[in-house]
Amino acid sequence: MEPMESERGMTMGNRGWLERLREYEAPNVTFVDADGGWPIVWVSARGEWVWDVEGRRYVDLTAGFGVAMAGHRSPALVRxxxxxxxxxxxxxxxxxxxxxxxxxxxxxxxxxxxxxxxxxxxxxxxxxxxxxxxxxxxxxxxxxxxxxxxxxxxxxxxxxxxxxxxxxxxxxxxxxxxxxxxxxxxxxxxxxxxxxxxxxxxxxxxxxxxxxxxxxxxxxxxxxxxxxxxxxxxxxxxxxxxxxxxxxxxxxxxxxxxxxxxxxxxxxxxxxxxxxxxxxxxxxxxxxxxxxxxxxxxxxxxxxxxxxxxxxxxxxxxxxxxxxxxxxxxxxxxxxxxxxRDLAGRAAGMGAWLMERLRGLRPAPGLEYEVRGLGLMVGLEVRRSDGGPATAVVLDALKRMLVRGFLLLPEGADANVVAFTPPLTVSRAGLERAVRALGECLDEAARATTRERPDHA
Known part of the structure; x- marks a missing residue:
């Protein structure tokens, strides 16, 4: 397990640190979901992995907003x-x-x-x-x-x-x-x-x-x-x-x-x-x-x-x-x-493979999927069968992915595009697990959203 940044990180969970953040940060910066499911508080990262203050490990499929191209805390960069x-x-x-x-x-x-x-x-x-x-x-x-x-x-x-x-x-x-x-x-x-x-x-x-x-x-x-x-x-x-x-x-x-x-x-x-x-x-x-x-x-x-x-x-x-x-x-x-390491070449191959895997996902009932991208900059757009953006489904699915240990972000004006921008060093096994989990989370989110809003069934 990745060591904690400090002992203080182990004495207080995500919710406690977020309460402290809310006391001192301007209110428009960090979105904190009322149900406590978003966000997590980072304490350490290495390669494609991120750890939170509770010691949970996540596959980072965002590369920290696209920054950690050669992986978090690359040994060469640290030196x-x-x-x-x-x-x-x-x-x-x-x-x-x-x-x-x-x-x-x-x-x-x-x-x-x-x-x-x-x-x-x-x-x-x-x-x-x-x-x-x-x-x-x-x-x-x-x-x-x-x-x-x-x-x-x-x-x-x-x-x-x-x-x-x-x-x-x-x-x-x-x-x-x-x-x-x-x-x-x-x-x-x-x-x-x-x-x-x-x-x-x-x-x-x-x-x-x-x-x-x-x-x-x-x-x-x-x-x-x-x-x-x-x-x-x-x-x-x-x-x-x-x-x-x-x-x-x-x-x-x-x-x-x-x-x-x-x-x-x-x-x-x-x-x-x-x-x-x-x-x-x-x-x-x-x-x-x-x-x-x-x-x-x-x-x-x-x-x-x-x-x-x-x-x-x-x-x-x-x-x-x-x-x-x-x-x-x-x-x-x-x-x-x-x-x-020819990471651009690796991104080309891994990105083509990832888009093929995403295109193999069967859309949840009432939804339509579109996959697009170049290299390891890939998006899965999720729309309702009436053509409208399935924003609620995507946001729910990404919170479920977080629980399963995957960091993803929504993109697009309607926040209905699941964006994959992982480190170019990401493992194929990590992407494979993420695609499988995303398909399941979208199914679960679609069913939950339909129960809450039957007009969008």
């Missing part, structure tokens, strides 16, 4: 952290750089634009980056880059898209739940187009972008190659190439938000590689370090040079913890680990 702590714990951001920051910037260029360009006799381009602390900060750096490089304020984003909750990112995050409470303080520079799920939807996207382009000065198009929080939505293969061509025609930057999809999640190093598209700017985070708040906005060198002038002593975008030494060292080790 890198310990080595860094012995030499440099804090740096000086944009003033006095440290060695690890320089090395990481070189590696980010190598795995993005240097790898994507220069083929077939073309000119090899470097990537130049601004580091941040969170994913939404990387998005906001990209938005600033687009405005400075093009001089045009408007950005096209997509329905269902999620790019974070900072005041800049809220302008391009679609779900009203997040931006409506702060609308009076937002300067709306984002406009939205439909996100296509099928080839037939592309005509509607084209008409929408043409209409927006006539009315507004579009400086950039921002898109997730696969929508994560939007419900694991995968666009048709021609969508990103079409967007690339549209941006080229109209002088707009193509910004890819690969905060969720990057670093092997979809079976390639970056999801854009499935579609043969090179962006102007790419936003990275989550799995970049495997467990430390660090993000990056990496742009084509000529774009970044036109957007950001040489520093005269004050950076236009920076922070106290910019390019933190521990985060940079972890990121360097994470990149080495992903390459050494």
């Amino acid at each position: 890198a952290i310990r080595a860094q702590l012995r030499s440099l714990l804090h740096g000086m951001g944009d003033v006095h750089p440290h060695v690890g920051k320089v090395e990481l910037l070189e590696q980010l260029s190598r795995i993005t634009f240097e790898r994507w360009t220069g083929q077939g006799g073309g000119r090899r381009l470097r990537g130049r980056a601004v580091l941040g602390c969170t994913g939404f900060e990387a998005v906001e750096i990209a938005l600033k880059t687009a405005q400075r490089a093009t001089g045009r304020p408007w950005v096209v984003a997509f329905e269902g898209g999620y790019h974070g909750l900072g005041y800049g990112a809220l302008n391009v995050t679609h779900r009203e739940l997040f931006w409506r409470p702060f609308e009076s303080q937002l300067r709306r520079f984002g406009c939205f187009a439909p996100f296509p799920g099928r080839e037939e939807d592309l005509g509607r996207v084209e008409r929408c972008l043409s209409r927006l382009q006539r009315r507004r000065a579009i400086g950039a198009v921002l898109v997730e190659p696969v929508q994560g929080r939007g419900g694991i939505r995968v666009p048709p293969a021609s969508f990103l190439p079409w967007l690339r061509a549209w941006c080229d025609r109209h002088g707009a930057l193509l910004i890819l938000d690969e905060i969720f999809t990057g670093f092997g999640r979809t079976g390639r190093w970056f999801a854009c590689e499935h579609f043969g598209v090179v962006p102007d700017v790419i936003c990275l985070g989550k799995a970049l370090t495997g467990g430390f708040p660090l993000s990056a906005c990496v742009g084509r060198s000529d774009v970044m040079e036109s957007a950001w002038p040489p520093s005269a002593g004050e950076a236009l975008h920076t922070s106290t913890f910019q390019g933190h030494p521990v985060g940079c060292r972890m990121a360097l080790e994470q990149i080495r680990e992903l390459e050494r």
Whole structure:
């Protein structure tokens, strides 16, 4: 059994720790179910496993929001952290750089634009980056880059898209739940187009972008190659190439938000590689370090040079913890680990197998299932037979999965998509048990929901 983080964790169960949390945390942060079935309180994690304060063990099929790509507490990462702590714990951001920051910037260029360009006799381009602390900060750096490089304020984003909750990112995050409470303080520079799920939807996207382009000065198009929080939505293969061509025609930057999809999640190093598209700017985070708040906005060198002038002593975008030494060292080790173990290749094979197993589930009475995804970014959408989202069934099923020892999250605006984004090191046996348990939990939840709400039978 994994040792407890501290003896205190053993003296109080989940419910006791959650009561203490509710006393001191702002009420809108952690959802605590009245019946005590959600959430659990983590105390330790290793590989694909998580332990709670009561000593129960769970298979983590979320990778901690997609962060623990090489597994929780990867031994290589732990060694890198310990080595860094012995030499440099804090740096000086944009003033006095440290060695690890320089090395990481070189590696980010190598795995993005240097790898994507220069083929077939073309000119090899470097990537130049601004580091941040969170994913939404990387998005906001990209938005600033687009405005400075093009001089045009408007950005096209997509329905269902999620790019974070900072005041800049809220302008391009679609779900009203997040931006409506702060609308009076937002300067709306984002406009939205439909996100296509099928080839037939592309005509509607084209008409929408043409209409927006006539009315507004579009400086950039921002898109997730696969929508994560939007419900694991995968666009048709021609969508990103079409967007690339549209941006080229109209002088707009193509910004890819690969905060969720990057670093092997979809079976390639970056999801854009499935579609043969090179962006102007790419936003990275989550799995970049495997467990430390660090993000990056990496742009084509000529774009970044036109957007950001040489520093005269004050950076236009920076922070106290910019390019933190521990985060940079972890990121360097994470990149080495992903390459050494070919975890992107493993994600491709395991993801195809997982989708096949999920497609083999027989829907519970009154429900319909749809499976979609790329690599180990897989969603099972659950709808009622009348076409409506089976939200209550999914939420009930995921609480039942928690009792059985599996951590899963719902995605999509209606929270009716069961999302699988496990560590890329997850065992096939763990996934097999999870699929079998999910089928049973959905059946149980459907029967329970029918008893409570017979109108949806």
